Amino acid sequence: ETGVTQTPRHLVMGMTNKKSLKCEQHLGHNAMYWYKQSAKKPLELMFVYSLEERVENNSVPSRFSPECPNSSHLFLHLHTLQPEDSALYLCASSQDYNGHGRYGYTFGSGTRLTVV
Amino acid sequence: GESVGLHLPTLSVQEGDNSIINCAYSNSASDYFIWYKQESGKGPQFIIDIRSNMDKRQGQRVTVLLNKTVKHLSLQIAATQPGDSAVYFCAENSGGYQKVTFGIGTKLQVIP
Numbered sequence: 001e002t003g004v005t006q007t008p009r010h011l012v013m014g015m016t017n018k019k020s021l022k023c024e025q026h027l028g029h030n031a032m033y034w035y036k037q038s039a040k041k042p043l044e045l046m047f048v049y050s051l052e053e054r055v056e057n058n059s060v061p062s063r064f065s066p067e068c069p070n071s072s073h074l075f076l077h078l079h080t081l082q083p084e085d086s087a088l089y090l091c092a093s094s095q096d097y098n099g100h101g102r103y104g105y106t107f108g109s110g111t112r113l114t115v116v
Numbered sequence: 117g118e119s120v121g122l123h124l125p126t127l128s129v130q131e132g133d134n135s136i137i138n139c140a141y142s143n144s145a146s147d148y149f150i151w152y153k154q155e156s157g158k159g160p161q162f163i164i165d166i167r168s169n170m171d172k173r174q175g176q177r178v179t180v181l182l183n184k185t186v187k188h189l190s191l192q193i194a195a196t197q198p199g200d201s202a203v204y205f206c207a208e209n210s211g212g213y214q215k216v217t218f219g220i221g222t223k224l225q226v227i228p
Contacts, residue, residue, distance in 0.1 A: 004159070040124070042205075043160075043218040090159050104150040104207065107159030 006108035023074040023091030135193040139206035146208035
């Protein structure tokens with residue numbers, strides 16, 4: 001177990017559905033991230049939260065809406081997605097948001113999202 | 117299987133041999149580098165890191181080499197085992213989360 005837990009592991013949703021991805025970390029880290037991982041592409045940073053405040057919205061479409069109710073939990077709310085949004089969505093945490101701290105990011109196992 | 121591993125550069129190695137995985141980075145200002153391992157169905161996992169003031173760093177069965185002149189990073193795995201089969205990718209950091217760049221990755225296949 002990496003210390004970062006993501007649920008669900010797999011999600012299939014229609015383009016008109018609303019769903020949420022959940023991430024939880026108990027590492028005492030202060031920063032949490034959402035990344036998108038698509039085939040043949042590098043990891044794409046979506047959102048960054050530091051101490052529950054959003055510090056980065058990396059030009060992500062509004063159909064993705066993050067929420068960070070406390071320093072241990074992070075959500076990604078999904079609404080009216082497109083098929084091209086199908087990907088592996090990874091949550092990560094780090095000691096702080098100044099990039100890689102020692103030992104880099106701790107990633108969850110991801111949610112495999114398929115939009116049909 | 118994980119679609120992230122499909123159509124990536126692939127390295128096939130016989131079990132027990134040494135593996136060398138290469139990474140070319142783009143930013144000469146990058147001063148911190150990490151290698152991650154991503155097994156099927158899992159998220160990336162930290163393997164080893166190196167700062168730009170070093171040329172070489174060794175861990176358990178792994179060695180990272182940094183050549184700043186040609187902006188090249190390599191990961192060497194000694195006595196490769198079936199459990200080493202995964203996608204490996206490097207990350208460079210030039211300061212702050214905005215400047216963390218991940219590579220696409222190389223798929224390592226270990227032949228028993």
